[in-house]
Amino acid sequence: MDENEFFRQAALRICGNLEIEEAMQSCLQFLNKVMPLDRMFLQCYDFGFEAMRTIATATKSECSKLDFLTPLSNKARSSAGLKNLPANNDIFLFKDPQKYAISREMLSYHNFPCKSLIVLLLKSQEQILGSLVFITEGPEIYNEEHSRLLSMLKEPFVIALSNTLKHREILKLKDLCADDKRYLHGELRRLSGDEIIGVNFGLKEVMEKVQQVAALDSPVLLLGETGVGKDVIANAIHYSSSRSSGSFVSVNCGAIPDTLIDSELFGHEKGAFTGAVSRKRGRFERADKGTIFLDEIGELPLQAQVRLLKVLQSREIERVGGVKTILLDIRIIAATNRNLEEMVKTQHFREDLWFRLNVFPIWIPPLMDRRSDIPALLQHFISLKSRELKLPAIPTVSPGATDFLMDYNWPGNVRELQNVVERSLILNPSGPLTFSHMNIPMQKESGKFQEQILETDNLDEITSRHIRRVLRKTSGKIHGPGGAAALLGINANTLRNRMNKLGIEYKKKMSK
Numbered sequence: 001m002d003e004n005e006f007f008r009q010a011a012l013r014i015c016g017n018l019e020i021e022e023a024m025q026s027c028l029q030f031l032n033k034v035m036p037l038d039r040m041f042l043q044c045y046d047f048g049f050e051a052m053r054t055i056a057t058a059t060k061s062e063c064s065k066l067d068f069l070t071p072l073s074n075k076a077r078s079s080a081g082l083k084n085l086p087a088n089n090d091i092f093l094f095k096d097p098q099k100y101a102i103s104r105e106m107l108s109y110h111n112f113p114c115k116s117l118i119v120l121l122l123k124s125q126e127q128i129l130g131s132l133v134f135i136t137e138g139p140e141i142y143n144e145e146h147s148r149l150l151s152m153l154k155e156p157f158v159i160a161l162s163n164t165l166k167h168r169e170i171l172k173l174k175d176l177c178a179d180d181k182r183y184l185h186g187e188l189r190r191l192s193g194d195e196i197i198g199v200n201f202g203l204k205e206v207m208e209k210v211q212q213v214a215a216l217d218s219p220v221l222l223l224g225e226t227g228v229g230k231d232v233i234a235n236a237i238h239y240s241s242s243r244s245s246g247s248f249v250s251v252n253c254g255a256i257p258d259t260l261i262d263s264e265l266f267g268h269e270k271g272a273f274t275g276a277v278s279r280k281r282g283r284f285e286r287a288d289k290g291t292i293f294l295d296e297i298g299e300l301p302l303q304a305q306v307r308l309l310k311v312l313q314s315r316e317i318e319r320v321g322g323v324k325t326i327l328l329d330i331r332i333i334a335a336t337n338r339n340l341e342e343m344v345k346t347q348h349f350r351e352d353l354w355f356r357l358n359v360f361p362i363w364i365p366p367l368m369d370r371r372s373d374i375p376a377l378l379q380h381f382i383s384l385k386s387r388e389l390k391l392p393a394i395p396t397v398s399p400g401a402t403d404f405l406m407d408y409n410w411p412g413n414v415r416e417l418q419n420v421v422e423r424s425l426i427l428n429p430s431g432p433l434t435f436s437h438m439n440i441p442m443q444k445e446s447g448k449f450q451e452q453i454l455e456t457d458n459l460d461e462i463t464s465r466h467i468r469r470v471l472r473k474t475s476g477k478i479h480g481p482g483g484a485a486a487l488l489g490i491n492a493n494t495l496r497n498r499m500n501k502l503g504i505e506y507k508k509k510m511s512k
Contacts (some may be wrong), residue, residue, distance in 0.1 A: 001034065002137070003149075003152070006034065006149065006152070006284050009030055010030055010153050010156065011153070013026040013027045014026075014157055014159075014160045015159055018247065019167075020042060020056050020065075020160055020164040021042075021058055024056060024057075024132075025062070027153075028059065029311055030059050031134075031150075032060060034149070035142075035146045035350070036136040036138060036140040036142070036146075038135055038138065038146065040059075040132060040133065040134055041056075041133040041135070042054070042055050042057070042130055042131075042132055043055060043131055043133065044058040049508040050072070050077055050196075051070055052067070052072060054070065060347050064281060070110075071104055071107050072268065076105045079101060091114070091119070091121070091154070091221045093142055093143075093144065093149045095141060095144075096116050097115075104134075112137065112361050113138060114135050114137060117134060118133070118147055119132070120132040120136040120150055120154060120157065121349070122154065122161055129158065129161050129165070132157060152343050177413040185245075202365060202369070202371075202373040203364075203370065207236070210233060213360050214236065214240035217242060219332045219359045220332075220359070220360050220361075221336075221359070221360070221362070222234060222336075222361075222362050222364060223336065223337075223363045223364065224334075224335075224337065224364035224365070225337050225366045226370075226413065227367075227412045227415030228364045228413045228414060229365060229413075229415075230335040231295060233364060234250075234293045234333045234335065235248065236250075238331070238333070239404045241291070243290050244287075246290025246291070247286055249287040249291070249292045250295060251283050251284050252295050252296055253294055253295065253297055253300045254295075255296075261304045262307065263282065264305070265307075266285070266303075266307070266319055267279070267280050267281045267313075268322070269319050269321040269322040272322070276320075279319070279378075280315070280445075281319075283321075284311060285317065285328070286332065287328075287330045290330065290331070291330065291333060292331070292332055292333070293335070294308075294333070295335045296335065298337050298338035298349060302350065305349065305353050309350065309353045311328070312356045313423040315328045315329070315330070316328060329350065340357075340358075367416075367417065369387055369408050371487060372376055372487040372489050374405055377414060377417055378417070382394060382421055383420040387426060389426070395428070395431025395432060396431050396433070397431075398433060400462060401434050401435050401467070403462070403469070404435055404436070404464050405420075405435060407464075407469070411507075421433075437470055464504060467488070467498065470484045470487050471484050476506065479492040
């Protein structure tokens with residue numbers, strides 16, 4: 001084999017792998033045909049530990065990535081530091097390794113028999129990346145011709161090692177980014193108030209359905225008024241599923257102009273239309289291996305509904321201006337505050353799309369139907385907004401203020417409560433929070449205005465009035481679903497004991 005063919009064959013094997021240990025093994029299997037070679041080591045001197053760090057090793061039958069240190073004597077360290085080397089001398093032939101402290105100690109530590117070895121320094125722009133050690137364990141001895149042939153492979157090995165180091169750095173950064181992504185997702189959910197308040201009370205049935213469907217890939221349709229927290233429930237479904245490590249992509253269908261819907265949802269190729277200066281991935285493509293949340297699905301125009309139906313049926317898309325079919329592995333969650341059945345009847349929503357989406361509907365009750373959650377929501381939003389506004393302390397709530405809020409109808413639901421809390425903190429950051437300045441009108445009940453909250457500091461009086469109001473709402477029912485105990489978030493026997501203590505009569509007197 002002439003030198004050009006030798007270099008080509010060896011270089012192909014060296015540069016054919018991103019993992020340096022695999023490149024070393026492939027090269028060794030080739031070199032073994034033209035020279036004695038039983039083992040290769042890639043190592044570098046660690047100045048911090050003053051020891052030799054072995055990075056990789058290879059034989060004809062196996063290879064492995066390593067990271068361990070070999071302790072060295074003072075005499076060996078002076079050689080291992082590779083200082084005061086002759087100029088332009090990157091390869092060293094050790095015909096008698098036992099004569100030199102560095103080679104003798106390394107071979108003894110690893111318990112390798114060796115009659116001769118060659119060390120090839122790998123340098124890039126005068127920076128030493130490491131050194132390759134070629135070992136023969138048999139009776140044959142390396143000579144100057146072997147050393148010359150191996151010196152020809154310095155550049156391919158430098159390229160391979162540089163690529164490996166960069167590849168490992170990219171993998172390390174990828175792991176760090178994934179870890180940061182998980183942490184930031186958690187922080188965003190916490191800061192945006194995406195904690196589920198009411199799991200054991202007002203949202204108990206909702207969360208039971210979430211747990212039932214989360215592990216599956218079935219489409220979910222979230223129904224409920226504006227501001228009830230459909231996005232929070234969608235998050236809960238995604239992060240309770242096997243797709244939690246994938247992307248959660250949220251799309252507000254009502255906020256995208258009709259002319260941009262296809263580009264936003266499915267992406268576009270460069271030059272697909274005026275202004276498409278580069279390729280763009282759409283929301284569906286970004287959600288691959290994860291979940292896409294289509295909020296306000298009822299706002300999609302009919303033509304976009306047709307294209308969405310195709311995606312639901314085939315789980316594949318084509319970018320605008322593209323011809324390549326892109327397969328998707330996604331879970332679809334849709335949400336709306338509109339009556340889609342009525343929209344189907346009036347032909348404003350496609351019936352076939354409705355059937356595709358309505359596999360597992362979840363109704364999220366409005367805040368007025370889960371008033372027992374208001375105290376917990378109130379404390380949650382006060383803590384959350386106090387941190388956001390950087391208040392020195394969390395303000396307290398004035399006595400009677402919670403009842404004041406529980407008597408309100410909350411047409412804006414949880415979002416309105418959150419806004420009311422933020423406005424109150426801005427106007428009265430030191431507290432206590434009364435909410436009286438909001439001029440919230442009281443709701444009507446049974447054709448009569450509810451009694452106004454009396455200003456009092458007596459806890460028994462406040463508690464008595466609150467329990468009576470809740471009992472009127474439940475028509476005197478105490479125990480079971482929809483009973484006063486469930487609304488108040490306490491045990492039924494505890495409520496009865498408290499009613500006896502406060503002198504509150506039972507059902508027959510509640511209508512008075």
